[in-house]
Amino acid sequence: MITNITENDIEIIEDLENKFPNIFLKNDILKDFKNNPYTKYLVYLIEGKVVGFINYYMIYERMEIVNFNVLDFFQNKKIGSSLLEELLKIAKDKKVGNITLEVRKDNVKAIHIYSKYGFKEVAIRKNYYNNTDGILMECELM
Ligand SMILES: CC(C)(COP(=O)(O)OP(=O)(O)OC[C@H]1O[C@@H](n2cnc3c(N)ncnc32)[C@H](O)[C@@H]1OP(=O)(O)O)[C@@H](O)C(=O)NCCC(=O)NCCS
Numbered sequence: 001m002i003t004n005i006t007e008n009d010i011e012i013i014e015d016l017e018n019k020f021p022n023i024f025l026k027n028d029i030l031k032d033f034k035n036n037p038y039t040k041y042l043v044y045l046i047e048g049k050v051v052g053f054i055n056y057y058m059i060y061e062r063m064e065i066v067n068f069n070v071l072d073f074f075q076n077k078k079i080g081s082s083l084l085e086e087l088l089k090i091a092k093d094k095k096v097g098n099i100t101l102e103v104r105k106d107n108v109k110a111i112h113i114y115s116k117y118g119f120k121e122v123a124i125r126k127n128y129y130n131n132t133d134g135i136l137m138e139c140e141l142m
Pocket of ligand 1: 102
């Protein structure tokens with residue numbers, strides 16, 4: 001099941017922070033909801049437990065993917081693809097014009113999956129990730 005959580009989904013938020021400790025500190029997500037009116041978390045649940053998520057910003061007619069992760073054990077089972085498909089569906093429903101993201105140049109798997117859903121490379125961000133370049137990718141919907 002894929003769902004857009006709110007600040008009231010306390011159990012899911014705690015599970016998300018526990019499952020991805022390299023990304024979140026305790027209470028990061030609640031603080032994010034409090035401080036950033038544009039932030040959203042699309043979460044993939046199996047039997048109520050988090051296995052993957054996309055954190056994105058919905059800023060009027062555009063979206064930005066901030067973080068996209070699936071737990072190692074659940075990778076390569078199309079969970080990431082399902083999350084991206086759901087995000088694209090939301091974007092179309094909300095009449096979003098374009099979605100952007102930054103990805104490490106050496107992250108071939110992520111680049112593959114973004115390309116599969118129509119994202120194109122539009123710019124290189126030199127040394128965006130310490131010594132590795134970032135690629136700005138964009139998916140135009142309108
Ligand atoms: C990127 C990520 C979210 C994808 O999630 P996932 O559930 O594994 O993705 P899926 O199973 O839906 O799809 C994986 C695709 O990558 C392909 N793939 C797998 N390993 C690959 C590799 N080494 N190189 C290129 N493509 C690869 C698979 O064949 C599949 O493509 P297909 O649908 O055309 O067959 C997940 O791998 C992840 O969490 N990675 C670590 C964090 C990360 O890099 N996030 C992106 C930051 S921008």
